Amino acid sequence: MNDTMRKFGYPGSLVREYQHWVALVRPAQVTLGSLVVAAKGHATAFGQLEPGAYAELANVTADVEGALASLTSYARINYLMLMMVDPHVHFHIFPRYEGERELGGESFPDLGWPGPPDLSSGRTVPMVADRIRNQLIEGWVSHT
Template sequence: MNATLAKFGYPGTLLHESEHWCVLMRPQQVTLGALVLAAKSEANAMSLLPPAAFAELAAVTKRIEQSLGRFRPYGKINYICLMMVDPHVHFHVLPRYAAAQDFGGVSFPDPGWPGVPDLKQAPQLTDPQRSTLHGALLDAFRASG
């Protein structure tokens, strides 16, 4: 496990794992269902990933999109590879919505819609709300596999 996976809560936030990738529920839910797609390797640049990781990426992104669509229909999906603070290869996966989404008594707006997402805003979730959301996302991933 690399430090980026640990920062985003692995293994407690894990939704799906393959040979080269982990899909995690993003602790800060910038949009409802926000995820982190993180390489399991120590690579700190895309070019350092093994070829097999790129080949596997197609299946993993298909699983993400099917699972998020099963969880909640989204208008768009953004994969953002910033790697400014967390050094290992990872993407922030943000389902995008034209209207605020409600889940577990919490409203999740998407103030950047349809433009660039606002990564600085996210509703504050309690531990039980976070757990309920993780469970719902996990159910969607299991149903898509």
């Protein structure tokens, strides 16, 4: 485990764990189903990952996309690898859609559509984050 995983709520936010990666519900939901996929090691540059991490990433992204399609019926999906504040290798994943999606009585508009995601619009709704996590776990189909 690394500090970046911990910052994004691991293990409480864990949706799925792989040999080299974890899929976590992002605490601040920019769009419904916002996730973080984080490398489990201590690499601080994408090029520092072990070779097996790259191969496994194909399965991780296929799993993520399938699960988020079921949850949100997204039109597009954005992967952002920023690593400016949290240094360990990780991606922010934002399902993108026109309009809004609802879950648990909360509405999640995609305020950046059709442009880049509006990262400032992220909000933390713990009960909804738990519901997102549970629904993703129940519907997760692994490609490994």
